[in-house]
Amino acid sequence: MTPEATLARFREYMVGPTRFMNLLSCFELGLIDRLRENPGLTAVKLGDAVGVKPDAVEQLLQLMVKEGFVAYDEGSRAYSLDALGGVAEADLDRALAFMKMIKVAMLRQMFYLTESVQTGTLVGLKELYGFDGTLFDAAAEHQDILESWGRLAQLETGHVYGWFFENLDIPAGARVLDLLGGNGLGSIMTYRSKASPGLHVTNFDAPGKEEESLRNFREHGVEEHCSFVGGDIFTDVPTGFDVVLIKHYLDMYDRGDVLRILRSANGALEVGGQLVILAPVYPEDVTDRDDSQVDFFPTFLLGCATAQGGLQKVSTYRDWLAECGFELTRVVGKDPADIPPDAIPRRFILFATKTA
Numbered sequence: 001m002t003p004e005a006t007l008a009r010f011r012e013y014m015v016g017p018t019r020f021m022n023l024l025s026c027f028e029l030g031l032i033d034r035l036r037e038n039p040g041l042t043a044v045k046l047g048d049a050v051g052v053k054p055d056a057v058e059q060l061l062q063l064m065v066k067e068g069f070v071a072y073d074e075g076s077r078a079y080s081l082d083a084l085g086g087v088a089e090a091d092l093d094r095a096l097a098f099m100k101m102i103k104v105a106m107l108r109q110m111f112y113l114t115e116s117v118q119t120g121t122l123v124g125l126k127e128l129y130g131f132d133g134t135l136f137d138a139a140a141e142h143q144d145i146l147e148s149w150g151r152l153a154q155l156e157t158g159h160v161y162g163w164f165f166e167n168l169d170i171p172a173g174a175r176v177l178d179l180l181g182g183n184g185l186g187s188i189m190t191y192r193s194k195a196s197p198g199l200h201v202t203n204f205d206a207p208g209k210e211e212e213s214l215r216n217f218r219e220h221g222v223e224e225h226c227s228f229v230g231g232d233i234f235t236d237v238p239t240g241f242d243v244v245l246i247k248h249y250l251d252m253y254d255r256g257d258v259l260r261i262l263r264s265a266n267g268a269l270e271v272g273g274q275l276v277i278l279a280p281v282y283p284e285d286v287t288d289r290d291d292s293q294v295d296f297f298p299t300f301l302l303g304c305a306t307a308q309g310g311l312q313k314v315s316t317y318r319d320w321l322a323e324c325g326f327e328l329t330r331v332v333g334k335d336p337a338d339i340p341p342d343a344i345p346r347r348f349i350l351f352a353t354k355t356a
Helices: 001-028 029-036 044-049 053-067 089-107 109-119 123-129 135-139 143-166 185-194 207-218 255-268 293-305 314-323
Strands: 070-073 078-081 173-178 200-205 226-230 241-247 269-280 325-331 347-354
Touching: 001 029, 001 053, 001 089, 029 044, 029 053, 029 078, 044 053, 053 070, 053 347, 070 241, 078 089, 089 293, 109 123, 109 293, 123 135, 123 293, 135 143, 135 293, 143 185, 143 226, 173 185, 173 255, 185 200, 185 207, 185 226, 200 207, 241 255, 255 269, 255 314, 269 314, 314 325, 314 347
Parallel strands: 173 200, 173 241, 200 226, 241 269
Antiparallel strands: 070 078, 269 347, 325 347
């Protein structure tokens, strides 16, 4: 890449945050909804409809016209939806949920990315919310974070879990450990999707999760088939299981802690037992321009979510698993045709067998 091309690429980074907020504001102000309902509105009529100055409407819609999202007719000076008119509302809702999470849970916090990396703490959460901990801990106390993150998590879970359980093979009557299973809903889904005589699913998490987990088991009528064990994932994981599930969170830890978690999973399994990991992974070639995970996750994790961790390549997980007494036996990725074009995470299922 020439110096000129490098500087031109810098320009893409400079305008990234401004383009993001311009697009999202057009939705938040209701401009896109008004144009969907009544095509051919001038800036004056749009401004009257949403309660803002027509001058501001004209300025915000310049980018929408440039991108081909919105069309502008010079003769009538009216706007109508262009490319946005062909996008299904359900698809827009999914993309906007992700954008709203970025706005609430990331834009302000990532201002402190440098300081967060230097200190190993989420400086943005401390400065903006007076909160020490992770984004997920903060969501339990701050409604704006909960609403933005919770909505996205709900959509993401619904989109991923059906595929995950379709590809999950659990032997009849197996003893399954859902490692850091949270409120127990994953354990419930595991039992219901793979039910067999004698199958039992144990949710392991911090003791504070016990009451909610057991309540969910009772309400879903699976209390005879699902149980809870509380403890520290690094020291207290129970033993004697045939299958261990690790879903969603392995990328939130640095290498040293990932190895400790994998060793805990190893200790929980009988020899020949199966470890199943659900996680987003980097492509082996991170220069792949079609993959946006390296654009997103380092900033999200280090500056906004956990102040540690990061996605890894499958080859890296293979090495780490081998170091902890596992052999990686199978890798399943979602069919690209089933991944929305706006999606950032690329999740895979890694199957490994305990060898020692």
